[in-house]
Amino acid sequence: MNRDEQLARLRADEDWDVAVIGGGATGLGVALDAAARGWRVVLVEASDFAQGTSSRSTKLVHGGVRYLAQGNVALVREALHERSTLLANAPHLAQPLAFVMPGYTWWERGFYGVGLKAYDALAGSRGLGSTQLLSTAQVKALVPTVRTRGLSGGVKYWDGQFDDARLAVALARTAVSRGACVVNHVRCAALRREDGKVRGLVAQDAETDERFTLRAKCVINATGVWVDAVRDMDADDGAAQRPPMVAPSQGVHLVVDRTFLPTDHALLVPKTEDGRVLFAVPWLGKTVLGTTDTPRDDVVAEPAPFKDEVEFILREAGKYLSKQPTRADVLSVWVGLRPLVRPPQDDDGHTQTKALSREHTVLVDPSGLVTVTGGKWTTYRAMAEDVLSHCMAAGLLPQRGAGITAHLRLAGAPAGAGETLTQAPGEHEYGADLAALRALPGADDWLWRDEGGGLSVAMVRFAARVEMARSVEDVLARRCRLLFLDARRAAALADAVAAILSQELGADSDAAASAASFRALAARYLQLP
Numbered sequence: 001m002n003r004d005e006q007l008a009r010l011r012a013d014e015d016w017d018v019a020v021i022g023g024g025a026t027g028l029g030v031a032l033d034a035a036a037r038g039w040r041v042v043l044v045e046a047s048d049f050a051q052g053t054s055s056r057s058t059k060l061v062h063g064g065v066r067y068l069a070q071g072n073v074a075l076v077r078e079a080l081h082e083r084s085t086l087l088a089n090a091p092h093l094a095q096p097l098a099f100v101m102p103g104y105t106w107w108e109r110g111f112y113g114v115g116l117k118a119y120d121a122l123a124g125s126r127g128l129g130s131t132q133l134l135s136t137a138q139v140k141a142l143v144p145t146v147r148t149r150g151l152s153g154g155v156k157y158w159d160g161q162f163d164d165a166r167l168a169v170a171l172a173r174t175a176v177s178r179g180a181c182v183v184n185h186v187r188c189a190a191l192r193r194e195d196g197k198v199r200g201l202v203a204q205d206a207e208t209d210e211r212f213t214l215r216a217k218c219v220i221n222a223t224g225v226w227v228d229a230v231r232d233m234d235a236d237d238g239a240a241q242r243p244p245m246v247a248p249s250q251g252v253h254l255v256v257d258r259t260f261l262p263t264d265h266a267l268l269v270p271k272t273e274d275g276r277v278l279f280a281v282p283w284l285g286k287t288v289l290g291t292t293d294t295p296r297d298d299v300v301a302e303p304a305p306f307k308d309e310v311e312f313i314l315r316e317a318g319k320y321l322s323k324q325p326t327r328a329d330v331l332s333v334w335v336g337l338r339p340l341v342r343p344p345q346d347d348d349g350h351t352q353t354k355a356l357s358r359e360h361t362v363l364v365d366p367s368g369l370v371t372v373t374g375g376k377w378t379t380y381r382a383m384a385e386d387v388l389s390h391c392m393a394a395g396l397l398p399q400r401g402a403g404i405t406a407h408l409r410l411a412g413a414p415a416g417a418g419e420t421l422t423q424a425p426g427e428h429e430y431g432a433d434l435a436a437l438r439a440l441p442g443a444d445d446w447l448w449r450d451e452g453g454g455l456s457v458a459m460v461r462f463a464a465r466v467e468m469a470r471s472v473e474d475v476l477a478r479r480c481r482l483l484f485l486d487a488r489r490a491a492a493l494a495d496a497v498a499a500i501l502s503q504e505l506g507a508d509s510d511a512a513a514s515a516a517s518f519r520a521l522a523a524r525y526l527q528l529p
Helices: 003-011 025-036 065-069 073-089 108-126 136-142 164-177 224-233 307-320 377-393 428-438 457-465 472-479 487-492 494-508 511-524
Strands: 015-021 041-044 094-102 132-134 154-162 181-183 186-194 197-205 211-221 246-257 266-269 278-283 286-290 332-341 361-364 370-373 446-449 454-456
Touching: 003 181, 003 211, 015 025, 015 197, 025 041, 025 164, 025 370, 025 377, 041 164, 041 186, 041 211, 065 073, 065 108, 073 094, 073 108, 073 154, 073 377, 094 108, 094 136, 108 132, 108 154, 132 136, 136 154, 164 181, 164 472, 186 211, 186 224, 211 224, 211 377, 224 246, 224 332, 224 370, 246 307, 266 307, 278 307, 286 307, 361 377, 370 377, 428 457, 446 457, 454 457, 457 472, 457 494, 472 494, 472 511, 487 494, 487 511, 494 511
Parallel strands: 015 041, 015 211, 041 181, 094 266, 211 370
Antiparallel strands: 094 154, 132 154, 186 197, 197 211, 246 286, 246 332, 266 278, 278 286, 361 370, 446 454
């Protein structure tokens, strides 16, 4: 996946069947599905792949236990189906993960056990493991740092875990392998209209300001929390502003050392003091605590946590862990904005009282602009199929069958069940690419390495040559996840990574500026209100 080659295709003045705006989970999923069906596809991403919400998830591939409690069986069944599909198509990036739900009252173990048995039943043959009722001793054995005072047993069940940003890159690479033109750091500057219909877009390279006019039969707005801004581009001059589709909700995650949860089992608290779910999840050698669900009125690229969110996570985690985490223990804090779909308004312009939807919504405007927002990572593939179904139903694309991506293994997925090479920490996600990685200069020269991961000189070269990384941030935030694991340690590597990128990108790279920009970003990931 070479960026110069992708830009050359933009310059070639091709006619496209599908133009996708947005390189997060949804947009990349749509681009891959459309390309796999044989359509000519172009995707532009204003920043880096998954730079927004799609790299800031809780790293869980899940069916949605809480949705089952709400009675949304159809949503849970779909998510469980997609969970299994994702784990099969990207085994190098997604794996099963066991969860322990501790109980501190006499009824919790039985009550939640029954619900999770129903969860197993919905998964059927696609289940990852059977739900088990645990004794107090079993809970302590599986989660050594669980709070023992008042503990009366628990429940163990299974879901999945993945690396969200690297999965996004795998989707991009797979789409390119199927003929799509996919490019990062190129924004949609304007929509092209012909006879009142959207028939393409004008794209602009963030690095050079070069502009590209792209003609397309179907334009899909998959920009997450920014979908309303793209829809505003489609408004007729003088037209009233459309009601917004998205009500952003902020999710905060705090990362602390593995000593707080020295196990391969995640901890789930199904109902905190204010009714929210709390996770403590082992991930790449650290522990992720979260998440919050706080409404926001604004949409920003780098949202900051609110003071009460940080206090809530630390306080609630301390109720279930034997060691109370404090602000001083936080190694990194990241914040993502969920694009929750606003409920429709009544005739008086009032919002209906139903809860904001966690499901996705697809809307085809009279101009033909197709917008998709909402949803979650687990169901990205099903969302893509739904988007293209809407496009075909609207007559924007010819009818072509679905289901092609159900068994399409993603870039890097090993051909067989196991790996043939011994992997060092940080190499597991390369899968079938491991041999190519090992052949690059610096394969044995490590910039960072610990029990949870690592970054070698060859990995930086691979990110630039194969994964379209353009900056220190692209490497240390998304090709490698060190910014999300330990922001201070990531900042210390900025100059070394910048020097390697300068060798790879040549005149296209300003090493000093890239390193300085990343250090400023890393400081934000250490900043607690």
